[in-house]
Amino acid sequence: MNVYEYLLSYNIKPSVQRIAIMDYLLKHHTHPCIDEIYLALCKDIPTLSKTTVYNTLKLFIEHGAARMLTIDERNACFDGDTSMHAHFQCKTCGKIYDIPMKTESEEADLLHKDGFQIEEIHHYYKGICPECLNEKNEN
Structure with missing residues (x-):
């Protein structure tokens, strides 16, 4: 299943930003924070903002497509492995x-x-x- 279909399976309307963020989560099992995701993707998507990354991750969590980890008290990390x-x-x-x-x-x-x-x-x-x-x- 590709990322587009993966998002649809969670009732999430795919967009360029959403596909890129989910693809990053699924390929990088490092439990990245918002800043890491943003820095990794902003070169390829110049219109991407940290707010978009934040809102997209929030949407993924609400739909069950990703999980937020609060193991580190300083910042939240995200996991595409549900x-x-x-x-x-x-x-x-x-x-x-x-x-x-x-x-x-x-x-x-x-x-x-x-x-x-x-x-x-x-x-x-x-x-x-x-x-x-x-x-x-x-x-």
């Missing part, structure tokens, strides 16, 4: 990694039994990534 997974942020380098977790239904079953209606699940972990641990151990 499958159920957790995130790990390295306290040394700041990178955010996708990590597997229990399925959404397994998580929801635990709380649903107690009468809760689950609409979102966020799992964030913080620590030191293997790359930074290796550098630390080498020094």
Whole structure:
């Protein structure tokens, strides 16, 4: 499925800006912030503004096509991968990694039994990534 069809599958009307932003999210699994997305795309789309990026990401989130991560207290990051997974942020380098977790239904079953209606699940972990641990151990 191409990006145009992907947006349509979430009931989002494709535009040049929306296609470019979603394409960036789907191809870059770095959990970028608004500034990163804007800087990456503004050279190819001179009419793009940070406001457009912000509003487009807000639209993607409202329609379920992307997720906003608030693992970092300083700024929000965005993830085009809407499958159920957790995130790990390295306290040394700041990178955010996708990590597997229990399925959404397994998580929801635990709380649903107690009468809760689950609409979102966020799992964030913080620590030191293997790359930074290796550098630390080498020094």
